[in-house]
Amino acid sequence: MNDFIFHNPDKVYFGKNQMEHLPEELLKFGKKVLLVYGGGSIKKNGLYDTVTKLLKANDIEIFELSGVEPNPRHTTANRGAKICKKENIDVILAVGGGSTIDCSKGVAAAALTETGDVWPLVSNRVWVEKALPIVAILTNAATGSEMDSWAVISNMDTNEKIGLGGGALVPRVAFENPELSFSLPTYQTACGAFDIFNHVLDNYYLAGDATFDMILEFQEAVMRAVVKWAPVAMKEPENYEARANLMWASSMALNNILDAGTVHGCACHAMEHELSAYYDITHGHGLAIVTPRWLQYILDEKTAPAIYRLGVKVFGISEEFAVMEGAKKAIEAVSNFCFNTLGLKANLSNLGINDEHFKNMAEHACFGGVISGPKNLTAADVEEIYKMCL
Amino acid sequence: MNDFIFHNPDKVYFGKNQMEHLPEELLKFGKKVLLVYGGGSIKKNGLYDTVTKLLKANDIEIFELSGVEPNPRHTTANRGAKICKKENIDVILAVGGGSTIDCSKGVAAAALTETGDVWPLVSNRVWVEKALPIVAILTNAATGSEMDSWAVISNMDTNEKIGLGGGALVPRVAFENPELSFSLPTYQTACGAFDIFNHVLDNYYLAGDATFDMILEFQEAVMRAVVKWAPVAMKEPENYEARANLMWASSMALNNILDAGTVHGCACHAMEHELSAYYDITHGHGLAIVTPRWLQYILDEKTAPAIYRLGVKVFGISEEFAVMEGAKKAIEAVSNFCFNTLGLKANLSNLGINDEHFKNMAEHACFGGVISGPKNLTAADVEEIYKMCL
Numbered sequence: 001m002n003d004f005i006f007h008n009p010d011k012v013y014f015g016k017n018q019m020e021h022l023p024e025e026l027l028k029f030g031k032k033v034l035l036v037y038g039g040g041s042i043k044k045n046g047l048y049d050t051v052t053k054l055l056k057a058n059d060i061e062i063f064e065l066s067g068v069e070p071n072p073r074h075t076t077a078n079r080g081a082k083i084c085k086k087e088n089i090d091v092i093l094a095v096g097g098g099s100t101i102d103c104s105k106g107v108a109a110a111a112l113t114e115t116g117d118v119w120p121l122v123s124n125r126v127w128v129e130k131a132l133p134i135v136a137i138l139t140n141a142a143t144g145s146e147m148d149s150w151a152v153i154s155n156m157d158t159n160e161k162i163g164l165g166g167g168a169l170v171p172r173v174a175f176e177n178p179e180l181s182f183s184l185p186t187y188q189t190a191c192g193a194f195d196i197f198n199h200v201l202d203n204y205y206l207a208g209d210a211t212f213d214m215i216l217e218f219q220e221a222v223m224r225a226v227v228k229w230a231p232v233a234m235k236e237p238e239n240y241e242a243r244a245n246l247m248w249a250s251s252m253a254l255n256n257i258l259d260a261g262t263v264h265g266c267a268c269h270a271m272e273h274e275l276s277a278y279y280d281i282t283h284g285h286g287l288a289i290v291t292p293r294w295l296q297y298i299l300d301e302k303t304a305p306a307i308y309r310l311g312v313k314v315f316g317i318s319e320e321f322a323v324m325e326g327a328k329k330a331i332e333a334v335s336n337f338c339f340n341t342l343g344l345k346a347n348l349s350n351l352g353i354n355d356e357h358f359k360n361m362a363e364h365a366c367f368g369g370v371i372s373g374p375k376n377l378t379a380a381d382v383e384e385i386y387k388m389c390l
Numbered sequence: 391m392n393d394f395i396f397h398n399p400d401k402v403y404f405g406k407n408q409m410e411h412l413p414e415e416l417l418k419f420g421k422k423v424l425l426v427y428g429g430g431s432i433k434k435n436g437l438y439d440t441v442t443k444l445l446k447a448n449d450i451e452i453f454e455l456s457g458v459e460p461n462p463r464h465t466t467a468n469r470g471a472k473i474c475k476k477e478n479i480d481v482i483l484a485v486g487g488g489s490t491i492d493c494s495k496g497v498a499a500a501a502l503t504e505t506g507d508v509w510p511l512v513s514n515r516v517w518v519e520k521a522l523p524i525v526a527i528l529t530n531a532a533t534g535s536e537m538d539s540w541a542v543i544s545n546m547d548t549n550e551k552i553g554l555g556g557g558a559l560v561p562r563v564a565f566e567n568p569e570l571s572f573s574l575p576t577y578q579t580a581c582g583a584f585d586i587f588n589h590v591l592d593n594y595y596l597a598g599d600a601t602f603d604m605i606l607e608f609q610e611a612v613m614r615a616v617v618k619w620a621p622v623a624m625k626e627p628e629n630y631e632a633r634a635n636l637m638w639a640s641s642m643a644l645n646n647i648l649d650a651g652t653v654h655g656c657a658c659h660a661m662e663h664e665l666s667a668y669y670d671i672t673h674g675h676g677l678a679i680v681t682p683r684w685l686q687y688i689l690d691e692k693t694a695p696a697i698y699r700l701g702v703k704v705f706g707i708s709e710e711f712a713v714m715e716g717a718k719k720a721i722e723a724v725s726n727f728c729f730n731t732l733g734l735k736a737n738l739s740n741l742g743i744n745d746e747h748f749k750n751m752a753e754h755a756c757f758g759g760v761i762s763g764p765k766n767l768t769a770a771d772v773e774e775i776y777k778m779c780l
Binding site: 001002003004005006007008009010011012013014015016017018212213214217218220221222224225228240241244245248249252257260261 | 391392393394395396397398399400401402403404405406407408602603604607608610611612614615618630631634635638639642647650651
């Protein structure tokens with residue numbers, strides 16, 4: 001069992017009737033707010049009006065950064081940082097899904113640098129200890145950004161999509177109202193759900209490393225929740241219980257509770273980031289394509305017991321198989337969840353991706369070394385996994 | 391499912407090699423520290439020397455409040471508050487188990503009142519929003535005080551033992567080194583373990599109220615951890631894994647993760663506090679005596695399915711019984727855990743307690759109304775349960 005530090009000061013207001021607390025929370029930081037959002041869906045569904053009215057009624061001054069991309073760009077974050085510097089913004093209010101919150105984290109970090117450019121922080125893997133405070137209103141259960149210390153920022157000039165981390169990037173306050181995700185399209189619901197699932201699986205007990213039993217069981221409980229409630233939310237988009245379970249699963253997956261005593265892994269995430277960096281595909285879909293192939297690739301006598309356990313505990317597979325056979329059934333169950341239950345296309349070729357850049361992508365994913373995990377992956381391993389996804 | 395707020399800013403350093411971070415964390419609040427501890431076991435086992443040396447090497451000025459009782463008294467907290475006021479203490483360092491941390495919370499709250507008396511806060515159930523910062527070094531897995539917003543303070547003049555709560559009472563930092571609990575006697579280990587178990591059970595799904603499946607499953611995972619590891623720690627006091635599991639279970643039981651979407655219940659705790667208030671018995675032992683009788687008392691068609699589920703999930707009882715029979719088997723399993731596995735004496739009469747004060751205790755436990763829970767308990771109900779414990 002490893003020593004660890006647990007620290008997550010984020011204050012989460014969860015539920016239907018919490019928005020009234022927004023002004024009091026923002027005013028703890030000041031009166032000048034940068035409102036960050038994406039493509040305008042919050043204008044269609046009325047959330048933009050609700051929020052701006054509430055802020056204006058409390059004499060809060062609003063500046064705006066809109067048009068955040070699904071894979072948020074460093075140039076957009078820099079645009080936000082420029083506004084923060086010019087207007088002396090006190091607090092950033094992110095209204096949207098993971099992309100919007102991630103972009104806001106980029107803005108928050110860049111705004112306190114001299115140049116106002118987020119990219120040097122990202123590319124040099126700087127751990128951000130100083131940033132403007134962020135308050136988030138979550139509309140999509142997926143990335144866990146509402147309660148974690150990470151952002152993922154893309155540089156489309158260099159085909160790079162890289163994580164930016166730091167204690168200062170944990171939102172100070174998050175509002176999670178499951179009703180705000182009612183209007184999410186089926187495809188986005190499916191992609192978000194698999195993102196949550198993979199956050200846990202990437203960190204699961206696959207190499208038999210010691211952690212607390214209870215933490216392992218927490219991980220399984222969160223994955224079971226996704227497997228149970230994602231198809232319900234897809235069929236009944238306004239099912240509150242389904243949306244609530246997915247939303248809280250999103251936060252639980254990355255708020256560090258599931259990390260206690262473990263080594264945090266992110267093999268599939270590292271491989272997928274290259275796919276969205278090169279092809280701008282939806283992150284959760286890329287993960288769904290990569291994950292079952294990764295499990296197949298790492299399957300051996302050492303990893304088989306834990307993969308089989310995943311099948312038993314999360315997908316209800318019989319405990320009566322021989323270990324290796326059971327592990328194969330578990331991988332089938334993951335595939336079935338991705339490509340049948342969630343209805344996501346199974347191959348990169350379905351998304352118009354061929355092997356042209358695999359070599360470069362694999363090298364970049366390994367960042368000059370290996371991706372550590374239940375089985376360390378070299379660039380050659382990663383290239384092989386990409387080929388399995390074609 | 392209920393709306394809820396999750397907020398726990400406590401920073402926990404967990405593991406063997408974390409103590410070096412103590413000075414930097416204290417110095418965030420200032421250089422004048424009130425060191426609070428109990429009967430002197432920390433002097434015997436060397437912890438007192440380790441801590442004071444570390445502090446002095448960092449020019450931190452130490453004041454002391456020692457002799458905190460197992461059920462900490464308001465008079466002791468007031469003694470600490472007096473030192474804080476006189477010496478302008480910046481931060482309180484609690485070194486010990488739940489009693490020491492609870493007393494420190496009393497000190498921290500009283501120090502910022504005009505009178506320096508904690509009792510009016512306690513008896514008026516004031517929610518404490520202003521207190522000196524507390525840093526805790528935990529030596530005993532039990533109360534969860536290292537990561538929660540509650541203290542329990544006793545007034546021996548009036549036979550009252552009452553919870554004092556408040557956002558300001560959550561320790562800012564907690565150090566949890568399982569090795570520090572190696573020297574804990576078997577009886578204290580057993581009592582602490584049952585305190586953890588009951589924190590979860592008191593809040594379990596017994597009335598079928600909606601919560602997240604995953605939270606219910608987290609609760610079961612924490613109770614399973616206690617059932618598995620408590621007997622190991624009792625037999626092998628220096629088993630790191632056993633001590634670590636109990637310690638993290640202690641924190642998880644009350645750090646609000648297990649509360650999401652539930653109504654927090656505390657029926658057994660409310661009934662037990664009267665026992666320790668009147669007879670100064672060890673809290674965890676009192677809980678072990680009360681809990682199986684409470685389960686018996688509330689058992690009916692409404693509560694049986696959840697009680698049976700507890701038996702299946704936590705104690706591995708067969709799923710093939712009829713519901714009511716299964717629930718009875720579950721209660722037997724809880725009894726067996728308390729009185730055989732943990733070796734705690736089963737009756738109040740074993741502790742020299744008779745029915746003399748039951749009526750008054752029951753009325754006080756209900757605080758002029760009922761104890762709410764899976765089945766609301768009136769004073770008459772509570773008196774009946776006490777009698778079952780004789």
